[in-house]
Amino acid sequence: MVVVMEKEMEMERRAYARVGLLGNPSDVYGGRAVSFAVAGLWATVRLRASDDLLVQPHPRHDLVAFPSLHALVERLDGGGYYGGVRLLLAICRVFHDHCKHSGIALEDKNFALSYDTNIPRQAGLSGSSAIVCAALSCLLDFYGVRDRIGVEVRPSLILNAEKELGIVAGLQDRVAQVYGGLVYMDFSQEHMDKLGHGVYTPLDVDLLPPLYLIYAENPSDSGKVHSSVRQRWLDGDEFVISSMKEVAHLAYDGHNALLQKNYAELARLMNRNFDLRRKMFGDDALGELNIKMVEVARSVGAASKFTGSGGAVVALCPDGDAQVELLKTACQEAGFVVEQIEVAPSALTKEELANLSSHQ
Template sequence: MQSLLQTCPARLGLLGNPSDGYEGQVLACTFTDFQAEVCAQPAEQWSLQAGRPEAWKGDLRALWRALEGGQLREGAALLAAALRVLKPLVEQQAASLALSLQSSIPRQVGLSGSSAILIATLDLLNRNWRLEIEPLDVAALAWRAETEVLGIAAGPQDRVIQALGGLLRMDFSRPWPPRVERLDPFQLPALFLAWDPNPGQSSGVVHDRIRQRWQQGEPKVRAVMASLAELAPAGVDCLRQGDDAAFRRLVDRNFDLRASIWTISDRDRSMVELGRNHGAAVKFAGSGGAVVVFPQREDDLPRLMDHYRQAGFGCLRPRLEIPKGKEVES
């Protein structure tokens, strides 16, 4: 075996999130400016290296113990969790691997950095061992790795959009697999991404409290999630009709619904209000820490991006991914 390299891009939540974790629908896309990169090389024993000079090394039994005992941190834990959901297949392999990870995705700003690592790792193992696992099954494995192995509260959309790529409407109102519709990213209105360079808190922490209220059947939380879910199909209609103004109204509605049940930090709210004060529609790209901004006119992009930079935020116009060879049924 030669060295193998696999990447997975970051994700933008456009409409409906976070209703995906609550039997809802979402519209999201992947973009290639930020990505996770996992490399595999043949080795005498298993090793995991994630951004630090030293790597974890040992046999598989030691790896499972380290994972279950909480001895692995951050990227190494994600690499190990991807292996753990494939445990029977991993243990059948005669050769050990040295897995290494690099990621340019800003941490804890809601751009799906953790799931990108899981998808990249699972895709790499899928290629290396010729497992022929379908993309939606890769997404399900990544979701299990995050929720069951690592105990992180997470909705399914990140794994699905990153396994398939592009611009997708995803409907999670029925049991797995979700209904997925591929759309043309060139139909989206002009947009850009802004993020806080100072990391926030894990998306799992953000979701824990609301999930408990949802499970208890709290009427307000249930009603907000139902309203959020309606935004995704409405947004698809706007794209097909070329109604950018209506799409932007849905974007603002998304944030307002979210803010009605979630506590929004002052820093996150300032990112939203900065764009709104200049006539743009703004919502979180994920669970907070980054926003996707839709100005009224494409000509407004440079000026508005400058305002965000002057306020100390990172800023870019994302290169939306156009995937190949990952078809889904409409």
């Protein structure tokens, strides 16, 4: 989304939270995914021309002053140690290095960056990469190089910025946020080796059935979930490798189910996706609260799985409105928030969409 401010060199860009509908976490392992961006949950970054290059801390997310020691500890318990400044610094560096290595000349001028977000922290909705994505969009337009850095390349730049900070993740989230809307993604090694990126196919958001977001007020830390499985995969663990291949194929089957609007099949695939994740990672890694969200949804017959690595769940009620009401009641009784999801529209310009179509 592009918002141009009154001043000529002042702009605001927005990137949305994302929901991994199928295939996660196989995107980290050369798999496939179906994901979409969520309207109503976003990060915004503002850029204005400045004499000095400034990265401005957020008044709430980057606090360094507190009324008491107790208040400091409460802030760390609820929000962790990190705000968004480090994310802005990292994407500035990655953007600079990419342009330098690609022979893209950047005008010698400075800017000030600031950000805001309403995406719940540590909820598995990709809040960190939304900030990075919005910042990258600002940099592309401030330096006038949007046409020099392809849409397919941008998710990798966002991921590289997060890797600078030790964040473990795959490309799925960043693709959904760069593209917006609903996207089917293929990260097979063949594509990555040949193209340097996956094959990303935007889909009509009207293919989706009504979906519901469930999350807890006190979510888990999504950054801890990948640890042991990644090492087992690298070590050649046959169970992890075969399970991850099956998870990837669920996205392939889900793509076809969406095209046919076969929502009963989509529900089955969603449940299978979570069941495979649970077998690979184990309950201790997934967390009791995260598992409970899935089980509460399933207690009324809804299909459910993590939106990402934990902290929030996406649910589908294949039996219609009566089942939705049961879901809302069950979530309320369990102390969870449940909301119907509105899918964000495509984030690409007409020119970018046309360019994608010409390459498919």
